[in-house]
Amino acid sequence: MIRSRPKWETTLLSEFPATVLFDQNCVQEIIKCEDDVVLSLRFFNWICSQDGFTPDASSYNTIFRILPQVKASKSATSLLSSAKFIPEPVFLEFFNQCLREGGSVEEAVEIFSKLRKLGGMSPSIEVWNTVLSGCLRVERTDLVLKLYNEMKASGHEGNEDTVGYLIQAYCKNNKLSKAAEVLHQFLERRVVPDVTAFTKLISGLSREGKFHRVCELLRRMIAADRLPSMFTYQEIIHGLCKNKMLREAFRIFEELKVRGYSPNGMMYDMLIYCLCKNGQMDDAEKLFAEMTSNGFVPNEYRYNVLIHGYFGIGKLREAMTLYKKMCDRGLKESALSYRTLIRGMSLNGRMCEAIALFDEMLIKGLQPDVIIYNVIIQGFCEDGKSGKAMDIYKELLRVGLQPSTYTYTPLVRALCDEGNVVEAIRMQNEMLNRNLKPWVCTHDYIITGLCKSGNVTESMDRWAKMLGNKMKPQEETFNELIKCLTLNDRLEDAVLVLTSMFTSGYTLREPTYELLKSKFAKSDSFQAVECLERFLGKSNAIRSEAGDKR
Incomplete structure (x- = not known):
């Protein structure tokens, strides 16, 4: 009846006596005989x-056995929350595994808590590891x-x-x-993890440059x-490259080949990238x-x-020759390639060529991304043409792209x-x-700009706000602000900024010192005289322009 009648719930009690339907054995047999788990749950x-x-x-356990087959984790969790029964351990373990595979890690943890409260049951170590793995997979390290x-x-x-x-x-x-400490504790007990665990720790230590610990x-x-x-x-090679230890990276790379290892494409890519850099x-x-x-096919990324x-x-001819070689090999022109070319031309001050490439890209139906506009x-901006930079910025907005911090920073500086x-x-x-x-440098640019335009009050306010927000101004900002304050006869404020400057470990430029x-x-201010004795007498706090050039 429950298989064939869509609305059997309305008639079932009228066709079967309650003494039969409500019998626990009858309920269990109906659940067992039904192949459709959804119908069994509906009946229950x-x-x-x-x-x-x-x-x-017994009835709870009967329905509980079938739920993991369809990963009905919510229904099972609801049963565990409402029922006053102890599920059979073997089915709880199976359920936890299904739950973990379904990605409901929080529910799995809730099941564990419920499990321990019901009769003091304890999952096996395999089940513990299954849920630990699930938590790790969704990055719930807590x-x-x-x-x-x-x-x-x-x-x-x-x-292990x-x-x-x-x-x-x-x-x-x-x-x-802490990871190294845990490893040591387990090794002392002769419990040895797999290579993956060792590699994770080695990777972290390599990134931080702690190669003595890696060895x-x-x-x-x-x-x-x-x-x-x-x-x-x-x-390890990645860590060495990141810490600018290219010679050591190549030594290990060559030793691997001597030992019979075949370096993978990632190793080649990392080393080539560092050499280019x-x-x-x-x-x-x-x-x-x-x-x-060695069989690794040069792709667009590697050429770029x-x-x-x-x-x-600065070898533009060689760069363009290599680009032509890439295209001749059948690799399609893409936004990535044009980004590399446009960035290269811009880097070398060849903005006419950069714009020509930008236009060529549009003609070929390739849509520039925000990175290309930023470049x-x-x-x-670096070419001193903030007007043209602003035109590109407006075009970026017109085509519907969202500007980034990289978009605004050079504009603020140039302006x-x-x-x-x-x-x-x-x-x-x-x-x-x-x-x-x-x-942070954006605030520096504005303070310096305000100083050069003679707006001493606002520049001082912005400097104080930077310090209040625990931002450290650049050395140039301090020098410009002290110069501006001094020219405007605000010597007490200049003393304040000078004190903060030396506390920050910066030095005063010689023209500002003079x-x-x-x-x-010329000042009769006691505080100014005291400042003269405390700071201007310290020759090591003054940096000359000649010294800068040296």
């Missing part, structure tokens, strides 16, 4: 709503650590999988010392019969050729890294340099209205 929910029927533990403490309290110290999850959780929280960990790893994988060495283009080309001969490297050292805006501080402040306010957080010295000599 219906009969539980009838007056005179209260399911017992739950990983919380559950592990509860796991220990229940009598489980953990196994457990320590792996703990190490990964601590590494994600950037608590590398120590590698030794312990090998001693524990866990041979480093290619990914392990990849993370350092301007070592001959070495980068050689490594690129080696990578190609080399092209950008040539632009970086052109910055190029025009301030040209003396148009009012417009620069308007641009900063527009940035704030778009919920974009200005970089101006202060001249003003202080």
Whole structure:
């Protein structure tokens, strides 16, 4: 009847006596015989709503067995929350696994809590690890650590999988010392995690440049019969490159080849990128050729890294030749390639060529992204053409792109340099209205611009606001502000700024020093004289222009 009649709930009690339907054995048999889990759950929910029927533990367990088959986690959680029964452990464990696979980590933790309250039951270590893994997968490291403490309290110290999850959780929280401590504790008990756990910790230590600890960990790893994988060495090389230790990265790279390892494409890409960044283009080309001969297909990204490297050292002809070679190999022109070319031309002050490439891109139906607009805006700003930069900014808005902090910062600086501080402040306010957080240097540009335009009061107010917001002004900002205050005979304010400047570890430029010295000599202010004795007598606090050039 429940299979064939859409509205069987309205007639079932009239066709079967309650003494039969409400029998616990009958309920269990109906659930067992029905292949459709949804219908079984529908029947169970219906009969539980009838007056005179209260399911017992056996009936609850019968329905509870089938729910994980369809990952009905909400229904199962509801049953556990409302029922006063102890589920059979084997089905709870199965349910927890289904729940974890479904991504409902919070519900899985709730099930564990319910499990411990119902008769003092404790899940097996496998189930604990399953849920720890689920928490880690959704980056709930707080739950990983919380559950592990509860796991220990229940009598489980953990196994090699457990320590792996703990190490990964601590590494994600950037608590590398704690991760190393946990590893040491488990190794003392001769519980050894897999290579992945070691690699996660090695990766974190490498990024922070703690290579003495990396070497120590590698030794312990090998001693524990866990041979480093290619990914392990990849993370070490990545850390060395990030910390500008390119020679050491290449030494390990070459040693791997001697030992019979075959470097992967990621290793080649990292090293080529670093060589290009350092301007070592001959070495980068050689490594690129080696990578190609070893079967790694040169793609658009790899070509663009080399092209950008040539632009970086001013070799525009070589960059364009390589770009043509890339196109001849059948790689399609894309927004990425044009971004590299436009950035390269802008970097070298070739704004006419950059705009020509921009127009060519549009003709070919490629839509520039906000990064390309930002590159052109910055190029025009550095070229002293803030008007053209503003035109590009307006075009960016017209096509419906959202500007970023990278869009506004060069505009603010260029406007301030040209003396148009009012417009620069308007641009900063527009940035704030778009919920974009200005970089600290943006405040410096405006203060410096205000000083150069003689607006000493507002520049002083903005400087005080920077300090109040725990932002550190640049050395140039201090020098310009002291110069402006001194010229406007606000010597006490100049003393205040000077004190803050030396506290920040900055030095005073010689022209500003001479101006202060001249003003202080004419001042009868006791505070000014005291400042002269305390600060201007310190020769190491003064930096000459000649010294800067040296």
